[in-house]
Amino acid sequence: MSSFIDIFKEQITTADSAVFERKWPSWLAGVFLAVIALLIFLWNVPWGIAGGYRNWGDWILYYLIPGQNRPEITPWLHSLSVTNFGLFAGAMASAMMSRQFKIRPAPPIEYIKGIIGGILMGAGAALAGGCNVGGFYTAVGIFSMGGYTMMIGLGIGAFIGLKLLLWEMEYLPQKTKAVKVPASDKKSFDWTLIQRIFGAFIFIAGIAAFYIYASVGKTQIGGLMFFGLLIGLVMHRSRFCFVRAFREPFMTGDSEMVRAVALSLIIYGCGSAVIKWTYIQPPDMGVFHPFWFGSLIGGLIFGIGMLLAGGCASSTLWRSGEGHTKLVTTLITFAVTNSASQSLLNATGLKEMLGKGQFMPDIISWQFTMPLFILILMSWIMLADWNEKTEKLVIF
Amino acid sequence: MDINEIKSDEILDVKGLSCPMPLLKTKKKLKSMKPGLILEVLGTDPGSKNDIPGFCKKGGNELMAMADDAEGFTRYFIKKG
Numbered sequence: 001m002s003s004f005i006d007i008f009k010e011q012i013t014t015a016d017s018a019v020f021e022r023k024w025p026s027w028l029a030g031v032f033l034a035v036i037a038l039l040i041f042l043w044n045v046p047w048g049i050a051g052g053y054r055n056w057g058d059w060i061l062y063y064l065i066p067g068q069n070r071p072e073i074t075p076w077l078h079s080l081s082v083t084n085f086g087l088f089a090g091a092m093a094s095a096m097m098s099r100q101f102k103i104r105p106a107p108p109i110e111y112i113k114g115i116i117g118g119i120l121m122g123a124g125a126a127l128a129g130g131c132n133v134g135g136f137y138t139a140v141g142i143f144s145m146g147g148y149t150m151m152i153g154l155g156i157g158a159f160i161g162l163k164l165l166l167w168e169m170e171y172l173p174q175k176t177k178a179v180k181v182p183a184s185d186k187k188s189f190d191w192t193l194i195q196r197i198f199g200a201f202i203f204i205a206g207i208a209a210f211y212i213y214a215s216v217g218k219t220q221i222g223g224l225m226f227f228g229l230l231i232g233l234v235m236h237r238s239r240f241c242f243v244r245a246f247r248e249p250f251m252t253g254d255s256e257m258v259r260a261v262a263l264s265l266i267i268y269g270c271g272s273a274v275i276k277w278t279y280i281q282p283p284d285m286g287v288f289h290p291f292w293f294g295s296l297i298g299g300l301i302f303g304i305g306m307l308l309a310g311g312c313a314s315s316t317l318w319r320s321g322e323g324h325t326k327l328v329t330t331l332i333t334f335a336v337t338n339s340a341s342q343s344l345l346n347a348t349g350l351k352e353m354l355g356k357g358q359f360m361p362d363i364i365s366w367q368f369t370m371p372l373f374i375l376i377l378m379s380w381i382m383l384a385d386w387n388e389k390t391e392k393l394v395i396f
Numbered sequence: 397m398d399i400n401e402i403k404s405d406e407i408l409d410v411k412g413l414s415c416p417m418p419l420l421k422t423k424k425k426l427k428s429m430k431p432g433l434i435l436e437v438l439g440t441d442p443g444s445k446n447d448i449p450g451f452c453k454k455g456g457n458e459l460m461a462m463a464d465d466a467e468g469f470t471r472y473f474i475k476k477g
Contacts, residue, residue: 023446100442102468106412165416169424239443247416252423252451310415322442324414388454396423 019237020098026256029238030264033231037138038271040227044079044220046142046272046286048134049087049313050125050338052080053331057122057339060332080134082221084317086228087235089206091321094236096199099192106326109172117309118316118330121302122337126345127354128153128298129289131313132242132306135298137261139289140377141268142276143369145358146289148376150299157303158246159395165307166396203229235318242312246303253391255384262377269373277366287357294354399461402473404436405429411469415443419451422474426457429476434460437472448472 040047055078058071075081095101106114121131128135128150136154139147206229213222234240244257276283289295306312309330311319316334319327345351361369387393408425410418418439425435437448445462452459456477464470 104412104414104440106414110413110417165420169421239446241415243416251416251420252454254450254454256450307416310417319414326414396420 020094024234024238026238026240026260027263029234029240030260031267032234033240034264034267034271036227036230036234037141037268038275040083040224041142041272041275041281043223043227046134046138047083048080048130048138049084049317050080050131050134050334052078052082052084053122053125053131053313053335054338054342055081056084057335057337060336061339077218077221079221079224083224083228083231086206086225086230087232087314087317088228088321089202090229090232091236091318092232093199093202093206093229094233095322096195096202098237099195101195101199101323103323104325106324109168110326111329113168113308114310114326114330115333117305117307117311118333119337120305121309121313121316121330122305122334122339123341124157124298124300124302124305125313125334126298126338126341127290128295128302129357131302133312133314135289135295135302137242137265137268138286139295140373141265142272142286143269143360143373144287144289145291145360145363146295146355149292150289150295150302153296153299153301154246154303154306157300157305158243158307159250159303160300161304161307162247162250162395164304231314232318232321235314236322240318241315243306243310243315247307249384249387249393250395253388253394255381255388258384259381262381266374266377269377270370273366273370276361283361284357284359287359289357290351290355291358292355294351297354399463399471399473402434402436402460404473405433407436407438410437410439410441410444412440414441415447418444419447422448422472423451423455426455426474426476431476433476435474435476437474438465438469439472440469444472445470448474 037047055071055073055075059075062068062071092101125131125135129146130136130139132154136147136150139150141147206225210222210226213219213225240260241257242261245261248254248257275281276285309316309327311327311330313334316327316330320331364372406425406429408421410421413421418437418441422435422437429435449459449462452474458475458477460473460475462470462472
């Protein structure tokens with residue numbers, strides 16, 4: 001009997017080290033994300049993040065500025081907001097299980113960059129009709145033309161943003177030594193074990209939340225919490241970062257994240273074609289990204305913002321879950337600015353001028369959409385690989 | 397290799413900074429150094445543990461050693477290639 005228990009213990013240790021010690025490969029995370037995103041699409045609506053931020057921003061502004069209309073949906077019943085809660089909790093639980101959770105202070109200038117980055121991303125996401133997830137990843141994957149223009153905008157924005165970071169290193173005083181790193185915990189007290197138990201508790205609480213939602217007839221919302229939890233785990237363990245896909249080609253030439261995002265998109269797009277072409281979900285579902293002006297200019301502004309903040313909509317969430325205080329400030333300014341910009345766009349009628357959602361199969365038919373979709377993504381990978389070898393686009 | 401035996405020529409402190417600043421500063425610092433010299437980077441961002449080795453491998457610099465310090469940060473020793 002003891003040998004059985006020994007083997008079981010060994011299996012647990014091996015699994016634990018595979019999941020919570022070794023970094024997951026980016027491409028594998030890309031595959032997981034595509035599958036989870038497709039499940040979210042089938043379960044409820046195409047996945048997005050900024051919509052949830054906007055809901056939070058609506059509520060923050062409602063309490064800050066008197067005399068406003070009460071937002072219609074509470075954060076715990078708003079589908080994208082609940083997915084975000086799940087993502088945040090999943091990342092935090094994962095960070096704790098991986099012994100990587102720590103409140104991480106940053107030098108003052110980083111907070112300023114975080115706040116400005118959040119403002120730019122909030123405004124950019126409002127113009128583009130979504131963030132790097134809803135406006136780019138999901139948009140491309142569900143064949144909304146705005147996704148491609150936002151992709152171009154993100155690339156240009158990342159280029160400009162990197163230039164700004166280089167300028168900062170050159171001309172602004174660098175005082176990183178001012179930050180006091182909290183000394184490691186006293187050896188007499190094993191904090192990491194407590195942290196791991198707490199992480200496991202968050203995972204269990206997240207799953208329990210699904211059952212609670214289901215018990216009050218909100219199974220669909222509860223499921224989103226669960227999917228968010230999974231995304232948080234996948235993103236944290238792989239350190240999945242959309243910013244890298246747009247920044248690294250100019251910074252180090254590394255093409256790993258481009259390949260991961262493109263591969264993920266190919267899987268997601270093929271799956272969503274099955275879902276849409278067969279009318280499991282309406283073909284034009286989620287196709288509202290303002291093509292082409294809004295998504296291009298929004299992507300550009302968002303791109304600059306994500307470079308300054310060091311995180312996009314998704315990595316701001318999971319990095320906040322890991323304890324980066326800079327990105328918590330980004331999250332708040334992102335939410336508030338996004339809410340305010342959306343209201344402004346709606347009130348002034350500017351929204352109509354940005355463009356409207358265009359469904360690719362409506363324009364060029366499904367038969368041409370699929371090969372073109374795959375061709376564009378393959379070209380992106382080939383361009384990034386060529387650049388990795390030649391470093392032609394690396395500006396630093 | 398025992399990290400206490402490595403004698404670094406330059407020290408770059410990026411404690412408290414998060415991605416991409418640690419890598420950006422490391423790359424900039426390495427550019428200003430002569431080949432063969434050793435740069436010691438002190439950082440706290442968990443992402444650097446993948447970024448810095450990956451960058452060294454690709455960029456032709458040698459990561460001699462990396463180790464967690466008892467004070468809560470990680471030390472990286474990079475020989476400029």
